[in-house]
Structure formats: structure tokens, C-alpha cells
Amino acid sequence: MENDVLQLSLTNSEKHYPGLSDFLKDMTGAGALFDSVAPYLTVGAALERWEINEELFFKELAERNQAAGEEKDYDVKKSFPPFVALFPCGLRNPFSVLFDTFMEEWGKKNDFLIEGNVNHELSYYDYVDAVDDPDALPDLMITSDINSLFHKRFQDRFVDAGAFLPATTPTNPLFHRSGMADPDNKYGFIATNFLVAVVDRDKLGDRPMPERWEDLLAPEFAQSIGVRGEEDFFCHSVSIPYYLLYGKEGLEKLARNIAACYHPAEMVKLCNSPTADSPTVFIMPWFFAQRIVKKDRNAIIFPDEGVFTSPISFFVKKEKAEEFREILDFLTGEKVAQLCEEMWFPSAYSKSSPAFPEDKKLYWVDWSVVRDGDVAELKKEIDLIYEKALDRERRLALTGRGEQCES
Numbered sequence: 001m002e003n004d005v006l007q008l009s010l011t012n013s014e015k016h017y018p019g020l021s022d023f024l025k026d027m028t029g030a031g032a033l034f035d036s037v038a039p040y041l042t043v044g045a046a047l048e049r050w051e052i053n054e055e056l057f058f059k060e061l062a063e064r065n066q067a068a069g070e071e072k073d074y075d076v077k078k079s080f081p082p083f084v085a086l087f088p089c090g091l092r093n094p095f096s097v098l099f100d101t102f103m104e105e106w107g108k109k110n111d112f113l114i115e116g117n118v119n120h121e122l123s124y125y126d127y128v129d130a131v132d133d134p135d136a137l138p139d140l141m142i143t144s145d146i147n148s149l150f151h152k153r154f155q156d157r158f159v160d161a162g163a164f165l166p167a168t169t170p171t172n173p174l175f176h177r178s179g180m181a182d183p184d185n186k187y188g189f190i191a192t193n194f195l196v197a198v199v200d201r202d203k204l205g206d207r208p209m210p211e212r213w214e215d216l217l218a219p220e221f222a223q224s225i226g227v228r229g230e231e232d233f234f235c236h237s238v239s240i241p242y243y244l245l246y247g248k249e250g251l252e253k254l255a256r257n258i259a260a261c262y263h264p265a266e267m268v269k270l271c272n273s274p275t276a277d278s279p280t281v282f283i284m285p286w287f288f289a290q291r292i293v294k295k296d297r298n299a300i301i302f303p304d305e306g307v308f309t310s311p312i313s314f315f316v317k318k319e320k321a322e323e324f325r326e327i328l329d330f331l332t333g334e335k336v337a338q339l340c341e342e343m344w345f346p347s348a349y350s351k352s353s354p355a356f357p358e359d360k361k362l363y364w365v366d367w368s369v370v371r372d373g374d375v376a377e378l379k380k381e382i383d384l385i386y387e388k389a390l391d392r393e394r395r396l397a398l399t400g401r402g403e404q405c406e407s
Contacts, residue, residue, distance in 0.1 A: 006044030006054070010034070013043050023061055027052055037127055039084070045136050049127070082320075083112035083327070085142035086124065088193045088312065089264065090287040091343050098339055102330050129153060129376070134163040134317060140324055142190060142314040142331075145237055146365065149313060150187075152374035159186050164315035168332055170348035178362035180309060181348075184371075189348040190331060191340040193285050193310040194362060195237060197301040198271060198292065203280040213303045214246060216281060217253040225254070226270070226279035229261035237310040238283055239382045240375075241363055245305060248385055255389035264288040271298050285310070286355075287344040306363030312345065 005013065005020075014021035024043065025034045028050040037046075047054055087095055096114045125148040131137055137158075143149055158164045166188025175181040180192065197210060207220045216225060228235040243251045259279040262270070268291045270278040286307070292298050314331065316324055330336065337347035346353040356362075369375070 006042060006047070008043050010038035010041050010043060010046060014038075019064075020061065023064060024052075024057070027057065027060075037124065041127060042136060045127070045131070049130060082139040083142075083324075084124075084138040084140075085112070085114045085314075086144055087114065087142065088144045088285065088287070088310070088345070090285070091191075091312075091340065091345055094339055094343055095336070098335060099330075102335075106326060132157065134158055137317075139317045139320040140314070140327065142312065144193065144312050145310050146240060146375060148376070149315065150370050151376040153376065155370075159315075162318055165318050165321060166315065168328075172346065172348050172350050172353060174346055174353045174356060174362065175348050178306070178309070178364050179366060180311065180362065180364045182367060184367075188314050190312045190314055190336065191345040191347045192312060192362070193237075193287065193345055194356075195283050195308040195310065196286050196289055197303060198267070198282045198284055198289055199299045199301060200271070200274060200278075200280050201297055201299055203274070203278075207280075209299065210281070210301060211304055213242065213305050213308075214250075215303075216257060217246065217250055221257045221281065223257065223259045224280040225257050226260055226262050226267055226282040226284075227258055228264060228284075234258075234261065234383075234386055235283075236379055236382070237308055239386070240365055240378065241305075241308045243378070243382050243385075244365060244369065245363075251382060251385050252389045255386050258390075268292060283308075290344055302357065302360040306361040309362050309364050 005017070010021045010024070013024075020043075021038065024046060025031075028034055028046065030050065034046075041049070044054075046052075047057055085095070092114060099112075099114065125143075128137070128148040129151065134157075141149070141164075148154055166182070166185060168188065169185055170176070170181045170189055175189065175192075180189065182188075197213075197216065199209060201209075203224075208215070210216055210221075215221075227238055239251060239254075242254050246253075259277075262282075264284045265288065267282040267284045268288050271282065271292045272294055274297075289300050292300075316328060321328070332349045334349075337350040340347040341350055341353065341355045344355045346356045369378070
């Protein structure tokens with residue numbers, strides 16, 4: 001009985017057994033963090049994460065039920081959603097609509113979780129970093145950014161061990177030309193997000209228009225750049241490429257030139273309605289750059305080194321590949337590819353990329369960085385450089401502007 005309930009997601013446990021999840025939440029004292037991981041964290045995984053003894057939990061739960069005059073049988077086999085998709089803002093909602101239509105036509109119940117990456121990225125990827133058993137992970141995962149699925153720990157335990165597979169190899173030449181397509185065919189992609197520099201011509205003044213990412217490291221751009229981030233966290237899709245291209249010194253210069261951190265939606269607002277203290281340059285996703293109305297004032301720059309990529313990757317458990325065949329065919333099919341391109345995310349499965357200018361290029365971190373090193377350790381090294389380059393008072397002044405994405 002107890003082993004069955006351990007397989008419930010926290011969200012499903014509350015649906016089937018009202019009060020169980022709240023009781024566990026009180027025991028953990030985790031508050032909002034508990035709520036954020038509830039859709040994909042099982043009861044068993046939560047007990048392990050917060051080091052709560054299983055026997056003690058069920059004993060206290062039984063005592064609580066008895067005191068409330070409730071007799072509950074937990075003999076049920078359920079699980080967290082088999083498909084978890086964390087999409088970039090801008091793609092989540094339109095994909096959800098398309099996926100709902102697909103599920104209706106297929107005649108299957110849609111109990112899958114489709115969310116915005118920015119709303120869950122810290123809590124979910126911390127969870128992935130702590131998992132040892134593939135059964136504690138969804139059967140099919142779509143994730144955004146250079147996240148925990150690119151860490152050596154995940155590679156060793158799940159990718160190289162063959163527990164998870166890519167659906168198929170990208171067919172879009174852009175993914176091969178840029179080096180994004182995995183030569184070992186162990187990582188799969190749906191599409192890619194990418195970052196451009198948006199420059200306010202009026203605020204730029206007599207400074208030269210930047211043509212390279214390197215140009216933004218110049219002293220002339222001190223406290224003039226807006227990036228995505230929050231307290232003690234800066235977007236790794238920006239910091240990792242900068243570090244690989246220009247080393248520790250380059251990253252220190254970038255840190256000193258950051259004016260503030262924003263959600264991309266806020267960046268768009270400030271591009272359309274700039275304030276006296278809004279940055280001269282924003283590093284933002286291409287999708288959000290399309291929302292800028294003041295095109296004459298804001299220059300969109302594709303730096304010469306290549307725009308920084310933020311991949312939308314996906315895995316399926318090897319043992320579930322055939323069971324999910326219809327979904328995998330849908331994800332790699334024409335309708336999803338067309339949707340991605342229409343929303344300004346180059347698809348891995350389109351024959352060409354109208355969402356990406358032909359004369360520009362992508363900058364990919366290179367598979368040697370993923371395979372030969374450890375992206376998790378690289379992130380720690382990068383974050384430490386930021387901490388040293390910015391004292392805590394300045395970091396706090398930069399952040400706190402973020403908001404959840406509803407796009």
C-alpha cells in the first residue's frame with residue numbers, strides 16, 4: 001500500500017487523497033518551493049529530498065487521519081505526468097493548443113504537463129540533478145536551455161547508460177551547419193531559441209554600434225546592458241558562451257557592464273517605452289525582439305560570432321519509445337515544425353528556417369564542452385566569477401525585477 005502512494009506525484013496525491021500533499025508540505029517546511037515541484041516530484045522522491053523517514057511519514061499520516069476521523073486506503077497505482085514539457089515563453093501556449101488538438105484527434109486523455117521553462121527552471125533542474133533512478137523521471141521530457149540534462153551526472157546515469165534516447169536526428173541543415181546536431185545522436189531537439197542584442201540608438205549616442213558580442217565588453221558599455229536573471233542567477237545561455245569565447249576576463253567585463261536583470265517581456269516594454277535609467281542594450285530572445293514596435297529606435301543585432309543558442313531538447317525513455325511513437329511522430333512532424341518557425345524558433349525538423357536569416361549564424365557551445373567536461377562545474381565556475389565581480393549589494397540592486405511568464 002505505502003509503496004503505491006510513493007509513486008504518486010505530489011499534485012496527483014492531492015487529487016486522489018486530499019490533505020496528503022499539504023501534510024507532507026508542512027513536514028518539509030519548503031513552502032513555495034514545494035508547490036513549484038509538485039507536478040513532477042513524487043511523494044517518494046519528496047521524502048528522499050527532504051530526508052523524511054518513510055515509516056515515520058506514514059505513521060504520522062495515519063495518526064493525523066485517525067484524529068480527523070478519516071480512514072483512508074492508499075492502495076492505488078498512479079504516477080506523475082508521463083510527459084513533462086518546459087517550453088520557452090512564447091512557445092508554451094501555442095504548443096499547448098496544438099497538442100490538445102492532437103490528443104483529441106488521437107483519442108487519448110491529456111494529463112501531461114506543459115509549462116513555461118522560466119517558471120520552473122530552478123526547481124525542476126535541481127530535482128533532475130538529485131535523481132538516481134530513471135523511474136523518478138518522466139517518460140518523455142522536453143526542456144529548454146543548457147540545463148541539467150547536459151550535466152555530466154545526467155549523461156553518465158541516463159544518456160550514456162541508454163535509459164533515454166533522442167527521437168530522431170534533426171533534418172534542418174541549420175542544426176548541422178551550426179554544429180548543434182549531436183554527432184553521437186544521443187541528444188535530440190525540437191527547436192532552438194536564440195539571443196540577439198537589441199540596441200537603443202538614442203541611448204547609444206556617439207558610441208559605435210556593436211557588431212560583435214566582444215564589443216559589449218568595452219568600458220564604454222559600463223552598466224549599459226540588460227540580461228535575463230534574478231538574485232544570484234544570471235542566464236547561462238549568455239554567460240557560458242561569453243566565458244568560452246572570452247574567458248574569465250571577458251566574463252568579468254560583462255558582469256561589470258550589466259545594468260540590471262529583467263524578464264524578456266520587461267525588456268520589450270522598455271524598448272517600446274524607454275525610461276531614463278533603462279539600459280542601452282538588451283540581450284533577449286529573438287521571439288521577444290519581434291514584439292518591439294519602435295523599430296527605428298531599436299537596432300536588432302546578430303553579432304558576428306553568431307547568436308547564442310538556447311536549445312529546446314527532448315528525450316524519451318528507451319523502454320517507452322514505441323508506446324509514445326504517435327507523440328514522437330507528432331513532435332518531429334510538420335505541424336510542430338511549422339508552429340516553431342511561425343513563433344520565431346527555428347525547428348530541428350523543417351527543411352529550412354524562415355525564422356532565421358540565411359546570412360546569419362548560430363553560436364553553439366560545442367559538443368566537446370558537453371562531453372569532455374562537466375557543464376554543471378562550468379556553471380559553478382562562471383557563477384563564482386560573477387560573485388567576485390559583483391559585490392552582493394550590487395547583485396541585489398541588479399535583480400528582483402523578474403516575473404513569471406504568461407506568454
